[in-house]
Amino acid sequence: QKEVEQDPGPLSVPEGAIVSLNCTYSNSAFQYFMWYRQYSRKGPELLMYTYSSGNKEDGRFTAQVDKSSKYISLFIRDSQPSDSATYLCAMSALLSWIQGAQKLVFGQGTRLTINP
Amino acid sequence: NAGVTQTPKFQVLKTGQSMTLQCAQDMNHEYMSWYRQDPGMGLRLIHYSVGAGITDQGEVPNGYNVSRSTTEDFPLRLLSAAPSQTSVYFCASSYSPRGQGGGYTFGSGTRLTVV
Numbered sequence: 001q002k003e004v005e006q007d008p009g010p011l012s013v014p015e016g017a018i019v020s021l022n023c024t025y026s027n028s029a030f031q032y033f034m035w036y037r038q039y040s041r042k043g044p045e046l047l048m049y050t051y052s053s054g055n056k057e058d059g060r061f062t063a064q065v066d067k068s069s070k071y072i073s074l075f076i077r078d079s080q081p082s083d084s085a086t087y088l089c090a091m092s093a094l095l096s097w098i099q100g101a102q103k104l105v106f107g108q109g110t111r112l113t114i115n116p
Numbered sequence: 117n118a119g120v121t122q123t124p125k126f127q128v129l130k131t132g133q134s135m136t137l138q139c140a141q142d143m144n145h146e147y148m149s150w151y152r153q154d155p156g157m158g159l160r161l162i163h164y165s166v167g168a169g170i171t172d173q174g175e176v177p178n179g180y181n182v183s184r185s186t187t188e189d190f191p192l193r194l195l196s197a198a199p200s201q202t203s204v205y206f207c208a209s210s211y212s213p214r215g216q217g218g219g220y221t222f223g224s225g226t227r228l229t230v231v
Contacts, residue, residue, distance in 0.1 A: 103161050
């Protein structure tokens, strides 16, 4: 079983729709939760990160974490064609107690298309 | 401010050849790491470094070597290329390796094909 599960889609919605992207995880040791956006042939870029359960809002984006259910979500309001990309959830786990190094465990990514 | 720079962007290798993927960052980040991205597998950690002179293995280290002689550079060496190493490789850096998971900056990737 993968530590992080994410529906790969693809997901296609009309412009202006509310988009919901989700990931589930199995490792209770995950400490930080992130969403990355990756455009075609580019590296991932950080969209949101959060530490605790609850909601975090940034403009049209809201990240939601439910640690009790091991479930995270990203909501995109008023979606735009420029939001078309692959969205990756990522979770941070401790690699080394001595160095405090963290590793990111990524979901497979959901390919999202916003149609004008 | 260039961020994380990876070279080359594309490379084709023959089985058994060796090569080095370069990664440099100009943000004075302590923590650097290498990931590979394969269809249906997401990004997987190959090696990481928490500072100059300190490196360790990630989840898929076999066939790869790293070293960190300076804060800025973190090259990834393929010792004897195999078709299974065909992938897109990303280098990432972060301002803090100590208990903070946010703030990773990724390079634009190196697309490697091994024939």
